[in-house]
Amino acid sequence: MTPRAPIPDIDLDVYPPFDGFPREGLRFLRSLKRNNRRDWFEKHKHEYESFVRDPMLALIAALQPHFARFAPEFDLNPKRAIFRIYRDVRFSTDKSPYKTHVAAHFVLGGKPKGIAGSGYYMQIEPGEAFFGGGIYIPDSDQLKKIRRAIADHGDAFASIVTSRKFTRAFGALEGEQLKRIPAGYDETHPMARWLKYKQFFAGASWPESVCFSSSLVDRLARTGETLAPLVRFLNDAIAR
Numbered sequence: 001m002t003p004r005a006p007i008p009d010i011d012l013d014v015y016p017p018f019d020g021f022p023r024e025g026l027r028f029l030r031s032l033k034r035n036n037r038r039d040w041f042e043k044h045k046h047e048y049e050s051f052v053r054d055p056m057l058a059l060i061a062a063l064q065p066h067f068a069r070f071a072p073e074f075d076l077n078p079k080r081a082i083f084r085i086y087r088d089v090r091f092s093t094d095k096s097p098y099k100t101h102v103a104a105h106f107v108l109g110g111k112p113k114g115i116a117g118s119g120y121y122m123q124i125e126p127g128e129a130f131f132g133g134g135i136y137i138p139d140s141d142q143l144k145k146i147r148r149a150i151a152d153h154g155d156a157f158a159s160i161v162t163s164r165k166f167t168r169a170f171g172a173l174e175g176e177q178l179k180r181i182p183a184g185y186d187e188t189h190p191m192a193r194w195l196k197y198k199q200f201f202a203g204a205s206w207p208e209s210v211c212f213s214s215s216l217v218d219r220l221a222r223t224g225e226t227l228a229p230l231v232r233f234l235n236d237a238i239a240r
Contacts (some may be wrong), residue, residue: 015061015078016054021124021211025051029100029202030126038094048085056082056102056124059217070228074120075109101125108235117142119204119232121225129211131220133202134175134226135234142238147182147195149237156193160229161194167203168203169226175199199232202227 027170028047032040041048060078067076075081081104089095120133138146150157160166161173177196181187185195203221210216 013144018055018058018062018214018217020213020216021055021059023212024100025055025124026126026208026211028052029102032098033100033126036098036100038097041098046096052102053082053220056104059220060104062217063221063224065223066217070225071088071106071120072233073108074106076106078104079104082193115117117238118200118229118231120231122220124208124211128205128209129208129216130203131223132201133224133231134173134199136175136199136201136203138199138238143198144201145240146234146237147185149233149240150194151185151189153233155196157191157194157233160233161202165226166230169204169223170202172202173197173230174201174203200230202230 024047028044028051031044032048035041057078060076060081064076067074083099083103083105085099087094087097087099089097101123102125103121106120108117108119118133118135120131122131123129133173135142135146173194176198179196181189181192181195183188185192189195206219210219
């Protein structure tokens with residue numbers, strides 16, 4: 001499995017160095033949780049922009065050189081990667097207009113965030129920082145292709161998700177599973193355990209204190225590099 005063509009570098013000079021996520025940003029998100037209203041947000045929007053949005057953009061930009069080394073096919077343009085703070089409340093009983101976290105999603109170059117595929121996700125919220133990767137909601141065709149790849153290349157897949165590096169970082173592969181092996185595969189298939197999965201992802205979380213240092217960049221980069229073989233296996237399977 002070979003990496004895809006690299007994404008052109010972004011202009012890192014546009015973004016300031018990431019020196020840590022400001023404590024004011026976590027305080028803002030805590031306050032937003034208590035005051036999740038448009039009138040309150042409009043009065044404090046400058047705090048969101050200065051202490052939440054802009055530091056997150058700088059963090060994404062700081063990760064770009066690391067991803068260029070181990071996952072050059074991924075788009076780490078900050079403005080495309082960051083999620084908007086506005087919630088889509090059309091189909092939700094919770095009509096709170098704003099998210100109380102800040103997050104970003106890294107997808108293959110040329111793929112919009114709404115297109116399902118294997119990628120990376122990071123989130124910062126009061127109490128926790130999270131970084132994960134994989135595919136959360138594969139469509140039917142993608143799921144069939146992933147299972148076929150696992151069945152045909154079992155040794156390669158197992159070497160990723162059972163490696164010491166992977167299990168030390170994440171414990172185990174996560175995702176919902178079928179109770180029985182899917183149609184078309186025998187219960188005695190050597191990869192039966194993995195063929196039952198309907199989702200394929202892993203991630204790590206840390207206390208919010210890790211956010212306040214520039215060392216967060218290296219922590220996230222190491223986690224992303226550990227996830228890269230899984231993410232690439234899944235995308236190669238989908239591309240077949």
